[in-house]
Amino acid sequence: MRYETPETTRDAAALLAAEKGEAYILAGGTDLLVRMKAGLLEPDLLVDIKQVPAMNGIQQTAAGFRIGAAVPAVELGEHRALGRTWPGVVEAAKLIGSDQVQGRCTIAGNLCNASPAADTVPALMAAGAKAVVVGPERRRTVPVEKLPRGPGTMALAKSEVVEAILLPQRPAKSGDAYLRFIPRTEMDIAVVGAAVNLTLERGVVKTARIALGAVAPTAVLVPRAARAIIGTRLDDAALEKMAAACSAACNPIDDKRGTIAYRVKVAGVLARRAACIAYERAGGKR
Amino acid sequence: MPESVVVDVNVNGVAYQREIEPRLLLVEFLREEIGLTGTHIGCDTSYCGACTVTLNGRLVKSCTCLAVQADGGEVCTVEGLEQNGELHPLQEAFSEHHGLQCGYCTPGMLMASKSLLEENPSPSREEIRKGIAGNLCRCTGYVNIIKAIDAAAVKMQGV
Ligand SMILES: Cc1cc2nc3c(=O)[nH]c(=O)nc-3n(C[C@H](O)[C@H](O)[C@H](O)COP(=O)(O)OP(=O)(O)OC[C@H]3O[C@@H](n4cnc5c(N)ncnc54)[C@H](O)[C@@H]3O)c2cc1C
Ligand code: FES
Ligand code: FES
Numbered sequence: 001m002r003y004e005t006p007e008t009t010r011d012a013a014a015l016l017a018a019e020k021g022e023a024y025i026l027a028g029g030t031d032l033l034v035r036m037k038a039g040l041l042e043p044d045l046l047v048d049i050k051q052v053p054a055m056n057g058i059q060q061t062a063a064g065f066r067i068g069a070a071v072p073a074v075e076l077g078e079h080r081a082l083g084r085t086w087p088g089v090v091e092a093a094k095l096i097g098s099d100q101v102q103g104r105c106t107i108a109g110n111l112c113n114a115s116p117a118a119d120t121v122p123a124l125m126a127a128g129a130k131a132v133v134v135g136p137e138r139r140r141t142v143p144v145e146k147l148p149r150g151p152g153t154m155a156l157a158k159s160e161v162v163e164a165i166l167l168p169q170r171p172a173k174s175g176d177a178y179l180r181f182i183p184r185t186e187m188d189i190a191v192v193g194a195a196v197n198l199t200l201e202r203g204v205v206k207t208a209r210i211a212l213g214a215v216a217p218t219a220v221l222v223p224r225a226a227r228a229i230i231g232t233r234l235d236d237a238a239l240e241k242m243a244a245a246c247s248a249a250c251n252p253i254d255d256k257r258g259t260i261a262y263r264v265k266v267a268g269v270l271a272r273r274a275a276c277i278a279y280e281r282a283g284g285k286r
Numbered sequence: 287m288p289e290s291v292v293v294d295v296n297v298n299g300v301a302y303q304r305e306i307e308p309r310l311l312l313v314e315f316l317r318e319e320i321g322l323t324g325t326h327i328g329c330d331t332s333y334c335g336a337c338t339v340t341l342n343g344r345l346v347k348s349c350t351c352l353a354v355q356a357d358g359g360e361v362c363t364v365e366g367l368e369q370n371g372e373l374h375p376l377q378e379a380f381s382e383h384h385g386l387q388c389g390y391c392t393p394g395m396l397m398a399s400k401s402l403l404e405e406n407p408s409p410s411r412e413e414i415r416k417g418i419a420g421n422l423c424r425c426t427g428y429v430n431i432i433k434a435i436d437a438a439a440v441k442m443q444g445v
Contacts, residue, residue, distance in 0.1 A: 002289055003308035003354050026352075033311075033350045034332045047307070048355065074344065098420025099398065100335060104351065105343035186419035 001043055005051040009134040009163045012047050017159035019045045025161055027070055028104035030097065031113040042184070047161075053099045055163055058082060064169040066132075069108035069162045072091035074099075076107070085112070086167055087281060088176030088274075089193055089256045092123035095180060113147045117190045117214040121148065123178040124165065124210035125221050126195035132163045141166070145211070149162045174199040175281030177274040180213070181266050183257060190214040191258040193271035196278040198229070203284050205229050210242070215250040215267050222249040225271060234286055242275060243268030293357040297322065298366030308354050312346070313337045315353035317365060324364040324393050328422070329382045335421030339363045339396035347420070364393035366398065372379050376400055376438040385434030387425035399435045408439055 006012045014021045021044030026261035028030055035041050035236040049055050055070040065082055073093040076082060083090045089107075096105050096119055107120045111131065124144045131147060133140050136159050144165070147155050148169050156162075176197035182188035187266040193213030199206050213219040225245035279286065294303050297320060304319045316339070325348055328336030337349040340362045348361075367374040372382045376396050379385065386392045395418060402409060402417035409417060415428075415433050421429060 001307075001309050003291065005354070026355075029352070029355070030332065030350055032351070035332050036309075037311075037332070039347070046352075050355070072344070098335070098348045099401065100338055100345045101332075101350075103341075103346055115305045186416065206296065 001044045003048065004045065005048045005114035007051055007053070009049075009052055009161055010136065011056055012049055012052060012162050013136045014136055015045065015047050016161065022047065023047065025049055025112070027106040027112075028072060028101075028108035030101050031104040031109060031115075042199075044247055047056060049161070049176065052163075062169070063166070065167040067107065067165045067167070069106060071106060071162055073107065074104040075100070078148050078262040081169075084123050086127055086169060086176060087167060088118065088197065088278065089123045089127050089129070092120040092178040092180075092195065095119045095178075098186065105235070107165055111144065111165070112154055112156070112162060114218070115189075116148075116151055116154050117193065117220055118219065119178070119180055119213065120192060121212040121219040122193050122211035123176065123277070124167075125219055125227055126178075126197040126209045127176055128168055128209060130166045131162050132166060134163045135160045139163075145219075145221050150217045162260075171199055173201070173282050173284075175278040175283075177277035177281065179270045179274045179277070189257065190264045191268055192263050194253075194267060194274045195253050196271060196274040198275070198278050198282060200279070200282045200284050203233055205234060205279070207234055210246065210269050210271060212246060212249060212271065215253070215263050217251070220249060221223045222246055222271075225249065228274060234275060234284065239272050240274060243272045246271040291357075293354055295356045295358075296355070296360045298362055300394070301377070307354055308352065310353045312339070312351040312353045312356050312361070313348035313351055316348060316361070319353075322363055322365050323339040326393055328390060328394075333422065334391070335394040335398065335418075336391050338397040338421065340397060340401060345398060345420075348442055353360055364396055364398070367396060374400070375441050376403070376435070377443065379438035380431070381429050383434040383437055385426065385431040389424075391421060391423040395431055396422065399431075399438070402435070403439055403442060407443055409435075411436065 023045040044136040055068040059066045076093045178189040178195040180193040198208040228241035247268040326335035326336040409418045
C-alpha cells in the first residue's frame with residue numbers, strides 16, 4: 001500500500017485518478033481504518049488529506065461557514081460562532097463516537113462514508129449545506145442531499161474529493177436541532193435520527209427543512225413534513241401532521257436495534273421533539 | 287513489496303525514527319517498533335478504547351490511526367504518566383479506589399481521564415461517565431473507576 005499526503009485538493013484528486021488499483025481518501029480514518037482492519041478492503045493507495053491547507057480550518061464568510069473536509073469534529077464544538085449559528089449541526093457532530101473518535105473524525109468523512117445512519121448527514125441536509133466537490137478537471141458545489149445514493153455509495157466520481165462543507169448564513173430568528181435515538185446513551189449507531197431547521201417571522205414558521213436518518217437507504221429530506229409546520233406556530237395539530245409525514249417517509253430495515261414499526265413510530269416522535277427544540281432556539285414560544 | 291517510509295515520532299518526550307510500512311497502525315508502532323507495551327489492544331472493532339493515547343494533545347484510539355499519520359507528531363502513552371518515579375495522581379487514585387481489576391482497560395482509562403481532567407478539572411460524575419464513554423471495562427462495572435477519577439480531580443485541584 002502507498003500512502004500520499006498531497007498539498008492541494010487537485011493533487012489529491014489527480015492521485016485518485018491515476019491509481020489503477022483501489023484508492024481511498026483518508027480523513028479521520030474512523031470508518032476507513034476499521035474496515036481495513038476487518039479485512040473488508042485493502043487499498044493500494046491512501047490519500048491523506050490532512051496536509052491540504054484548503055481542507056483545514058473553519059472560515060466564517062459573508063455567505064456563511066466553510067468547514068474544511070479535514071477538520072475533526074472536536075473543532076466544530078470549539079468554534080463559538082458556528083455553535084451559535086448552527087447548534088443542531090454541531091450537536092450532531094458531537095454525537096459521533098467518543099472523545100477519541102471526535103479528535104479524528106470529520107463531517108465530510110461522515111457524509112462520504114454514506115452510512116444511512118450517519119449522524120451529521122440529516123443535520124447537514126436540514127441546514128441546506130452544500131459540499132464543494134473537486135475533481136482533477138473541475139470543481140462543483142452540490143447540495144448534500146444529492147450525494148448519498150445508498151448504503152456505502154455516493155454520487156461522486158472515483159477521482160472526486162469533497163474539499164469543504166458549506167453552511168449558509170441565516171436570518172435572525174432561526175434555529176436547528178438534531179436528535180438521535182440509540183439503545184445506549186453513548187457509542188451506538190442511530191436507530192433513528194431527526195433534524196429540523198426553521199426560521200420564524202413573528203412566531204410563525206416561515207421556512208423549514210426536516211431530514212431523517214437511519215430510516216431509509218440514505219438520510220432523506222422530508223419536504224411534506226416541513227410543509228406541515230410552515231405557516232404555523234408549531235401547535236399540536238401541526239406537529240401531529242409533521243410527525244405523520246415523517247413516519248410516512250420511512251422505509252427502514254428491521255435489525256437488532258429496532259424493528260420497522262418501531263423506527264417508523266420513533267421517527268415521528270423524534271422529529272416532533274427536534275422541531276420544538278429548533279423552535280425554541282429560534283426564539284419562539286409555544 | 288510494500289513500500290516503506292521513514293517516520294519520526296516523539297513518544298513521551300523521546301524522539302524515535304523508524305522505517306515502517308505505511309499500513310502499520312500507531313498501536314503496532316508503539317508496541318512492536320519501540321517496545322512500549324503499556325498501550326493495549328483490546329478489540330478489532332475500534333470500540334474498546336484500551337489503545338487510547340494522545341496525538342498532538344488530542345485523544346485517539348491508536349488502533350484507528352496509522353503510524354505514518356503520527357509522523358512529525360507527539361504521542362503520549364501511559365508510560366509517560368509517571369514522572370521521576372512518582373505515579374500520576376490518577377494512577378494513585380486508581381490503585382487506592384480499586385479502579386482496576388485485571389488492568390487491561392486501565393492504560394486507556396488513564397489516558398482518557400487525564401485528557402478529561404485537562405479540559406475540565408472538576409467534572410461532575412455525569413461528565414466523567416461521558417469522558418470515558420469510549421473506553422470499555424469488562425471487570426469493574428465502572429463505579430470504582432468513576433470514584434478514582436473523581437478523587438484524582440479533587441487531589442489535583444489541591445482541595
Ligand atoms: C468507535 C466508533 C464510534 C462511532 N460512532 C459514530 C456515531 O455515533 N455516529 C456516526 O455517524 N458515526 C460514528 N462512527 C463512524 C465514523 O466515526 C464517522 O462516520 C466519521 O464521521 C467518519 O469520518 P472520518 O473522517 O473518520 O472518515 P474516514 O474513515 O477517513 O473516511 C470515510 C470514508 O469516506 C471517504 N472520504 C473521507 N473524506 C473524504 C473526502 N473529503 N472526499 C471524498 N471521500 C472522502 C473515505 O475514503 C472513506 O471511504 C463511529 C466510528 C467508531 C470507530
Ligand atoms: S484496541 Fe479496541 S479501540 Fe483500539
Ligand atoms: S479492569 Fe479488567 S477490563 Fe477494566
